[in-house]
Amino acid sequence: MSGRPKIFEEEEVVGKAAALFWLKGYEASSTEELLVAMGIGKGSFYLAFKGGKRELFEKVLTAVSKQELKQLRDRLAIAENQVEIIKDLFRNIGLASRETNEKGCLFGHTIADFSARDLALTNIAAQHLQQLEEIFHQVILRALEKGQLRTSEDPALLASHLITVWNGLGISRRISSQSGSLSPLIEMQLKVLL
Amino acid sequence: MSGRPKIFEEEEVVGKAAALFWLKGYEASSTEELLVAMGIGKGSFYLAFKGGKRELFEKVLTAVSKQELKQLRDRLAIAENQVEIIKDLFRNIGLASRETNEKGCLFGHTIADFSARDLALTNIAAQHLQQLEEIFHQVILRALEKGQLRTSEDPALLASHLITVWNGLGISRRISSQSGSLSPLIEMQLKVLL
């Protein structure tokens, strides 16, 4: 039944590859570098990921998406004031370290990179953003019901707007000189959630 | 003094290269493809652009930046209501064709691509956005003086915010299904300029 044992777990090496892709982008991360980062050899890699680098990136995208969405949903599930959780999501961009900020948003980056040449990957990234938008939407709707929010804007548009700002900040954060410099901007931007 | 005549103008081929870079990004545009798009051979190319592909891209960035900023400044110079010009800039994203939209924002894209590996190119793109932001800033200040604008937000922050939205829309437009679908969102976003 079972031969030589694996020396790695897929989830783990996908995570390590994610860090590199996130930092350097797809093309600029060579397979060699990725193997070093993942700590496995070519033999193991191409056995586990028959589709090579592209399949790896696809798995990275879905894994990161799943993880980020779960993390957010978990936080929302136990929160008294869900809107504050969303706001904190944005505030954290302002507070994050320089290294974290230089990574920007993996999904925005992916769309920029691939929208002209790989529909499948673009769709995965687009879907992530759509799901994030849907979460924003639901939070806004519930907050309106509870009277925690007194905006007169269309909740769906408001959610779209937040995604726009999210993606925009994903670029701004990459070129913001110091950690914290985006905070005043973000605070202003969050006034749409009053 | 002068030998064999050139069969191309630098400005012209830089423009043609820009279209390809803009559509496909830096890495995905091979030198071969670029040469075809520009309509010149390797000999001419490497004579005119000693720095090769990278120098070409740098010239593309500066050329597009210069052109776009000039166009905007010219429009502002003859406008009665400058704020409307800025608003139209955003509205045009909503109205643009699918092909135009798929190009997204060259400068945002460049930052995403290069911020982790090429400071010089990143800076050119960042500078463009800063100049755009400065234009927004000035327009807002003047509109406030003239009483054309009655916002209580800090003009500098407002300009930063507009750049954020600009960059965010640069991503959204790449995945928006149909032309025009972003317009309601953009109209809502422009309410910060009241």
Added chain:
DNA sequence: ATCATTATGTACCAAACGGTACATAATAGG
């Protein structure tokens, strides 16, 4: 112990990449 099975590391490879070398062509000046 041997065998089937699965994983690993290494040697190897074809293709594409960006870039160079160089022979040749077209102009202006003398």
Added chain:
DNA sequence: CCTATTATGTACCGTTTGGTACATAATGAT
């Protein structure tokens, strides 16, 4: 018309790329 000068096209090249082939190692089952 010859020469200096500049531009062009083509043949070529070294590297790097992502990827494959294969011999070998480690396990469970019999």
